[in-house]
């Protein structure tokens with residue numbers, strides 16, 4: 001090889017070796033840069049995850065349900081939404097593109113509001129669900145109190161007006177009965193007198209329970225009164241396949257009028273017996289609920305639709321052929337006089353529960 005070519009080759013080789021040195025050093029730099037970037041990405045990811053956790057924590061601690069929908073399928077829901085929607089609230093939410101609405105299901109009353117997202121999140125919607133069960137119950141209770149107060153006043157006035165002529169009719173009839181009458185006429189007058197007595201009894205009932213007399217409060221154990229009343233009523237279910245389950249987790253003393261509360265229990269049990277008819281289970285529970293003793297009477301009988309349930313405490317409201325419709329009205333008034341309150345839950349075909357709250361202490 002000519003010396004000139006050797007020189008060229010040597011130069012080229014040196015050039016190559018310099019270039020490869022600098023490639024190696026670039027490569028090293030690149031590698032450390034990549035390492036640094038990977039670390040930064042990991043740190044950012046951890047930060048993002050932390051931010052996500054933080055956000056989820058905040059969303060979970062909200063007293064409302066939050067659901068994110070992406071074209072009708074749920075992509076996120078916080079804890080509260082999961083709790084509220086296990087009854088399947090979400091399917092109700094897309095009705096006719098409405099923005100707000102109310103839902104009532106076996107978990108309670110809910111109000112919801114829907115907002116469309118923008119800024120790159122088009123197609124997504126956020127739904128906020130608020131549990132308004134307690135508010136609705138209180139509203140229902142106060143509306144009922146007002147309605148029953150007016151009805152009670154009217155019933156008392158009418159009862160009072162009827163009582164006067166009733167008294168005179170009874171008097172005149174007994175005067176006729178003292179005359180010499182044929183046996184047949186005497187019998188007819190007996191029938192009329194019997195009818196008058198029945199009316200009189202009903203009216204006395206209305207008068208005494210629309211404005212319950214002063215309560216005779218005693219310190220008693222509610223569970224004992226319940227047990228005694230159950231014993232007393234057990235004769236009315238013999239021969240039927242009715243099971244009674246009694247459970248008293250609260251056996252302490254409280255203040256109430258035992259005679260009137262007996263009447264409450266009797267009315268509720270008698271309704272439960274009517275509801276289950278020939279076969280079923282009646283559950284009775286006495287437990288403590290804050291400053292109240294709670295009596296729960298439930299049955300797995302016929303139950304009632306919502307429009308019946310709303311009216312059961314009205315005087316003379318009955319769905320029974322031989323009912324008078326005063327049972328629950330009397331119950332209501334007695335509990336009201338005790339400073340307590342009552343709630344009824346029911347599902348048509350599967351049964352009803354009555355919750356009676358009686359304050360433990362003197363009111």
Ligand SMILES: Nc1ncnc2c1ncn2[C@@H]1O[C@H](COP(=O)(O)OP(=O)(O)OP(=O)(O)O)[C@@H](O)[C@H]1O
Nearest residue numbers: 271272275312318319320323324325326327328352
């Ligand atoms: N446990 C129950 N299950 C289903 N329906 C009930 C129950 N309790 C009450 N009801 C409904 O409420 C209505 C009113 O009850 P309420 O006790 O006031 O009157 P009633 O039982 O019809 O007559 P009564 O004056 O003889 O008690 C009943 O007719 C019935 O339709």
Ligand SMILES: [Mg+2]
Nearest residue numbers: 267271327328
């Ligand atoms: Mg009744």
